[in-house]
Amino acid sequence: MATIELEKLVKRYGKVEVVKGIDLSIADGEFVVFVGPSGCGKSTTLRMIAGLEEISGGTLKIGPEVVNEREPKQRNIAMVFQNYAIYPHMTVRQNIGFGLYTSKLDKAEKDKRIEEAGRILGLEALLDRRPAALSGGQRQRVAIGRAMVRDPSAFLFDEPLSNLDAQLRAQMRIEIKRLHQRLKTTTVYVTHDQIEAMTMADRIVVMKDGNILQVGTPSELYESPVDVFTARFIGSPSMNLVRGKRNGTGVEMAAGGDVLIGVRPHDLIAHSVITDGGGFSITGTVTAVEPLGPETLVHLDIADNSVIATAREKFVPAIGSQLTCQAAPGDLYLFDASTETFLGRS
Amino acid sequence: MSDTALSPPLYKANIRPGRIIAWTLLFIGGLMMISPLAFMFSTSFKTPDQVYDLRLIPAAPTLANYIAVLADGRFMRWFFNSMLVATIVTVSNCFFDSLVGYTLAKFEFRGRYFIFLAILSTLMIPTEMLVIPWYLMSSQLGWLDSYWGIMFPGMMTAFGTFLMKQFFETVPNDFIEAARVDGLNEFQIWWKVALPLVTPALSALAIFTFLGNWTAFFWPLIVTTSKELYTLPVGLSSFAVEQQIQWEMIMTGAAIATIPTLIVFIVLQRYIVRGVMLAGLKG
Numbered sequence: 001m002a003t004i005e006l007e008k009l010v011k012r013y014g015k016v017e018v019v020k021g022i023d024l025s026i027a028d029g030e031f032v033v034f035v036g037p038s039g040c041g042k043s044t045t046l047r048m049i050a051g052l053e054e055i056s057g058g059t060l061k062i063g064p065e066v067v068n069e070r071e072p073k074q075r076n077i078a079m080v081f082q083n084y085a086i087y088p089h090m091t092v093r094q095n096i097g098f099g100l101y102t103s104k105l106d107k108a109e110k111d112k113r114i115e116e117a118g119r120i121l122g123l124e125a126l127l128d129r130r131p132a133a134l135s136g137g138q139r140q141r142v143a144i145g146r147a148m149v150r151d152p153s154a155f156l157f158d159e160p161l162s163n164l165d166a167q168l169r170a171q172m173r174i175e176i177k178r179l180h181q182r183l184k185t186t187t188v189y190v191t192h193d194q195i196e197a198m199t200m201a202d203r204i205v206v207m208k209d210g211n212i213l214q215v216g217t218p219s220e221l222y223e224s225p226v227d228v229f230t231a232r233f234i235g236s237p238s239m240n241l242v243r244g245k246r247n248g249t250g251v252e253m254a255a256g257g258d259v260l261i262g263v264r265p266h267d268l269i270a271h272s273v274i275t276d277g278g279g280f281s282i283t284g285t286v287t288a289v290e291p292l293g294p295e296t297l298v299h300l301d302i303a304d305n306s307v308i309a310t311a312r313e314k315f316v317p318a319i320g321s322q323l324t325c326q327a328a329p330g331d332l333y334l335f336d337a338s339t340e341t342f343l344g345r346s
Numbered sequence: 347m348s349d350t351a352l353s354p355p356l357y358k359a360n361i362r363p364g365r366i367i368a369w370t371l372l373f374i375g376g377l378m379m380i381s382p383l384a385f386m387f388s389t390s391f392k393t394p395d396q397v398y399d400l401r402l403i404p405a406a407p408t409l410a411n412y413i414a415v416l417a418d419g420r421f422m423r424w425f426f427n428s429m430l431v432a433t434i435v436t437v438s439n440c441f442f443d444s445l446v447g448y449t450l451a452k453f454e455f456r457g458r459y460f461i462f463l464a465i466l467s468t469l470m471i472p473t474e475m476l477v478i479p480w481y482l483m484s485s486q487l488g489w490l491d492s493y494w495g496i497m498f499p500g501m502m503t504a505f506g507t508f509l510m511k512q513f514f515e516t517v518p519n520d521f522i523e524a525a526r527v528d529g530l531n532e533f534q535i536w537w538k539v540a541l542p543l544v545t546p547a548l549s550a551l552a553i554f555t556f557l558g559n560w561t562a563f564f565w566p567l568i569v570t571t572s573k574e575l576y577t578l579p580v581g582l583s584s585f586a587v588e589q590q591i592q593w594e595m596i597m598t599g600a601a602i603a604t605i606p607t608l609i610v611f612i613v614l615q616r617y618i619v620r621g622v623m624l625a626g627l628k629g
Contacts, residue, residue: 050527051526052527071526072523072529073527073530073531083518083520085521088543098528101538102529103529146524150528
C-alpha cells in the first residue's frame with residue numbers, strides 16, 4: 001500500500017493544457033473518486049498516475065518516491081479499464097494469472113493467488129472459461145481479479161462500471177467497496193457517475209476544465225459545495241437554482257436578484273395541502289410527474305425557470321395544475337449570482 | 347408435425363428467379379475454375395497415348411506416373427527446396443511484417459507516416475522491375491544460386507506489413523495498456539497480447555505467402571543455375587523440356603505439388619474467423 005501525491009501536476013497536448021497544475025494528497029488505504037464531466041481531465045490524471053501518459057509538469061509521488069519518469073511496470077500499480085481489457089484468447093485463469101506474468105513468484109504461489117482471487121470474486125466455477133462465455137459483470141470481475149493478484153500498491157479504476165446495466169452496476173459498486181474494505185489498498189477511481197462517487201468514496205475530487213474544484217467527503221460535498229457546478233453535479237436529481245435576494249428574515253425569489261437560491265429536489269416538498277410552516281416556497285405549473293414508488297418527482301414551470309420537487313405519501317399532482325412547494329429554511333443553499341461561489345446555507 | 351408442415355412453403359419461398367440465376371452463374375464459374383484442376387488430376391492417371399483423349403475419367407487409369415515421379419530423386423529434391431523456401435519465407439513474413447505492422451499501428455514516433463508511405467509505395471513497383479536490382483545485389487553479395495538468394499526478396503513484404511498494420515489498428519489500446527501496466531515489455535506485449543488477437547490476418551498472410559512462394563517461378567528461375575536448387579515450378583518446367591513435354595508426368599508433378607497448398611489452406615482457414623478479438627471487450 002502507498003500514499004499518492006500530486007503536486008502541481010500538469011498535462012499538455014501541444015499547446016492545450018488539459019490538466020492545469022492540480023494538487024492532491026491521497027492517504028494510504030484511502031478510496032478516492034475523481035468525478036466530473038467528460039473532458040474535465042479526470043481520466044488523464046488517472047493515466048498519469050498509471051504511467052500511461054507522460055507528465056508535462058509537476059511531481060507525482062507514489063509512496064515516498066517521485067515516479068514521473070518511471071514506466072508503468074515500475075510503479076507497482078494495477079489498473080482496471082472501462083472496457084475490461086481481458087484477453088479473449090485466454091481463459092479466466094490465464095487472464096487473472098496474466099497479472100503475474102512478470103512476477104518471480106513460483107508457480108504454486110501464483111496458482112494459490114489465482115484461486116484466492118477467483119474465490120473472493122466468485123469466479124471459481126468459471127476459471128477455465130473464455131471471456132466470450134462470460135457476462136459483462138463477470139468479465140469486469142476477471143479484470144479486477146487480474147489487478148488483485150499482483151498485490152499492488154494502489155488500484156486504479158477507469159470508469160469500470162460504465163458498460164454495465166443499472167442493476168449490475170449497483171451490485172458491482174458494493175463488491176468493489178467490499179473488496180476495498182477487505183484489502184485496504186489505496187484506490188483511485190474515476191467516474192462521471194456521481195452516485196458511484198457518493199456511495200463508494202472516502203473522499204471525492206470534483207474536477208472541471210482540468211482543475212480540481214473541491215475535495216471532500218461525500219457529505220461535505222453534498223452539504224457544502226464550493227460552487228454552483230459542484231452543487232448541481234453532486235446529488236440526483238440536480239439541485240434547483242432560482243434567482244433571489246435576501247430579505248430581513250431569509251431569502252425570496254426575485255428576478256435579477258444578486259443571489260442564486262439552491263434547493264435540492266428532495267428538500268422541496270410538494271404537499272396536497274399547503275401548510276404555513278414558513279421557509280421558502282415556490283408556486284408553479286406542473287409539467288410532468290415521475291412516480292418512483294415511495295415518492296413522486298414533480299416538474300414545475302415557474303416564471304422563466306423550471307424546478308423539480310418531491311411529492312410524498314402517494315400524492316401525485318395533476319399535470320397542468322398549480323402547485324406550491326416548500327423547503328425548510330435550513331435546506332437552502334445560497335450562491336453569489338455573478339461568481340456562482342457558495343455563500344452559505346440559509 | 348408443425349415443423350414438417352411449415353417447411354415446404356418456407357423452402358419454396360426462398361427459390362426466386364434471382365437466386366436461380368445467381369446459382370447458375372456461380373455453378374458455371376465454379377466449373378471453369380475446377381476444370382483445369384480436374385484435368386490435371388485426370389491426366390496424371392493417364393498413359394502417354396491417352397493424354398490427348400479429353401475424357402475426364404481415363405479409359406485405363408494407372409498409378410505408373412506417380413511411381414515414376416516419386417522415384418525420380420530430382421522431383422523430391424525440388425519438392426524439398428520449394429517446401430524449405432516457402433516455409434522460411436512464410437515464417438519470416440509472419441514475424442517481420444507483423445512486427446513492423448504493429449510498430450506502425452501502435453507507436454507514435456516522428457516520421458511514422460513517412461515510413462508507412464515509403465513501404466506502401468514499393469507496392470506500386472512491378473516485380474519485373476525489381477528483378478534486375480535483386481540480381482545485381484545477389485551477384486555482388488555472392489547470393490546467386492543459393493537458398494538465401496531465392497528467399498531474400500520475399501523475407502518481408504510491403505503487402506504483409508500493410509495488411510498487419512491495418513489489423514493491428516483494430517486492436518483496442520486498452521489491451522496493450524493493460525499489459526503495459528501488468529509489467530510486460532513491448533516485445534512481450536506484441537507476442538503475448540497483440541499477435542494472438544490478429545490471428546485471422548496472420549493466417550491469411552501465411553496462406554498468401556506460402557502459396558505465392560510455393561508457386562514462384564520467375565525469380566527462382568533467374569537466381570538458380572544448379573538443378574539441385576531448383577524449386578518445384580522451375581524443376582517441373584525443365585522436366586518438361588528434357589522429357590519432350592510428357593504431359594502426364596508434368597500433370598502428376600503438379601498434382602503432387604498441390605498437396606501442401608491444400609494442407610496449408612485446410613489447417614489455417616479455420617483461423618480466418620473475425621470477431622474473436624471483441625470477446626474480451628464490453629458487450
